[in-house]
Amino acid sequence: MRLAVTGAGGFLGWHVRVLARALGWPEPVAVPRAELADPAAVAARVDGTDRLLHLAGVNRSGDGRITHDNVALARAVARGLRRCAAPPKTVVYANSVHAGNGTPYGDAKAAAAEVLAEACADAELVDVRLPNLYGEHGRPFYNSVVATFCYQLASDARPRVEQDRELDLVHVGDAAALLVDAPPGGAWDARLPALRIGVAALADKLAAMAATYGTGEIPPLHDRHDVRLFNTYRSHCFPGRYPLPLVRHTDARGELVELVRARGGAGQAFCSTSRPGVTRGDHFHLAKVERFAVLRGTAEIALRRVGGTGVVRFAVSGERPVVVDMPTMWAHRITNTGRAELLTAFWANEVYDPEQPDTYPEPVGA
Structure with a gap:
């Protein structure tokens, strides 16, 4: 499978590249953000690939920038697709479950999907609406509350709960498997099994893991989300806390x-x-x-x-x-x-x- 990826250097993009490596696929072709303004450069990278994953986006910024930047990125990809002699068979858009919910972010994601749909006359557009993603090496205060809490705990600080609400958390590796259409049978699950948990309960769960691990013991790992939450915490501890x-x-x-x-x-x-x-x-x-x-x-x-x-x-x-x-x-x-x-x-x-x-x-x- 020959993949091309925008946002290849981001949180989700890195996990996509790791999964491709695990599957034995060729290294995905990265489409740098600096080249997105040049349709010819985008076309040169995307031409002849099997699957283009549009992952580049803006999660947090001023309301105006969120709307402008997400739509602008989609338009840049669309211009590049129209210049392709052999466009990818499938274009996959990493959308959000919040698309079209009336917020600047949600409306921007919905508008970006419409832009891509118009450009996919000769390709299939797969619009994947992803929930809250967590996983190893997420950016604290940006990608996920899980990353924020793990970073705080690894820095010996107590997680601070600003607002308690229920979350559906999906591991980013499972999302990567869905985006690339990975075959079943590995450590991933493209069905996106979610952990339903409150923010305060999540903070307590991660704090308990950190406290147990701080003694050198391995905390209880009852299911796949426990394992992945623990691995996420450990990613923020490495290498400073070892051996x-x-x-x-x-x-x-x-x-x-x-x-x-x-x-x-x-x-x-x-x-x-x-x-x-x-x-x-x-x-x-x-x-x-x-x-x-x-x-x-x-x-x-x-x-x-x-x-x-x-x-x-x-x-x-x-x-x-x-x-x-x-x-x-x-x-x-x-x-x-x-x-x-x-x-x-x-x-x-x-x-x-x-x-x-x-x-x-x-x-x-x-």
Whole structure:
């Protein structure tokens, strides 16, 4: 599937690109906002692709700017489509459930959909009305109240509830699956299963997760939204709060180290040995919570956010046991940097399923 994406650098756009990577599709063609004013440049990028996703938009600004900018972006895409020799078969618009609700934002989203519909004479327009999205690496005070609360908790601040109301929350990875028409059977669910929760209850839920995780324990993860909310919180903790120290108990018999205390679920634990210079990993997960702990030897744990370039490195040793929890959608690996055999313990919140392993090859790089 050859995708072209406006807003590829945004919250939803990044998750679309990660999902495409997980599916083994070509890297989506990004249509930069700086080029949208040039119809020929837009056409050059979009021409011959299978699916154009129009994700670029403005969520928060002055009322006039919200209306003007969202409609202007749609018009720019429309002009580019009209210049295409081989326009995409499908144009997908990331609309909102608030479209046409009488607010500046809702009316702007509805007007933008009409502009795109007029330009899609030779293509199918899929108008997807998305609810409130949350997920890893959302911008606090912009993308989602979940991002705001997670950012505040990761900064040791208490979430502040300005107005309590009911929300329908959908994980952004599920929305990405719907937009790209992903096949079923992965960590995503294009049916958009929603979590219905009040803002105050959400703040309490995330605060409880943060408090438990602050002790080094894994909070209860009863369902897929619990897992994804926890992963969202962890994305705001990484890398500053890692590695996490482990308590070492010693007596005449030897040593005991508690690797993981998981409330509400056991998951799966395993150990591996690695010879000097050997690397394990070079993959990423979309939803799985995974913990690494070196028990003997020395190693480097390296991670890179999918689509990014910077590599985060942790030097770890069995002499001072710590754990590093792998953030979702970060490629990661562990390399034996010592002269002796490396013994590493691993834990995941779910039992490995070879039919749905939630593990996607991705080199961390240099």
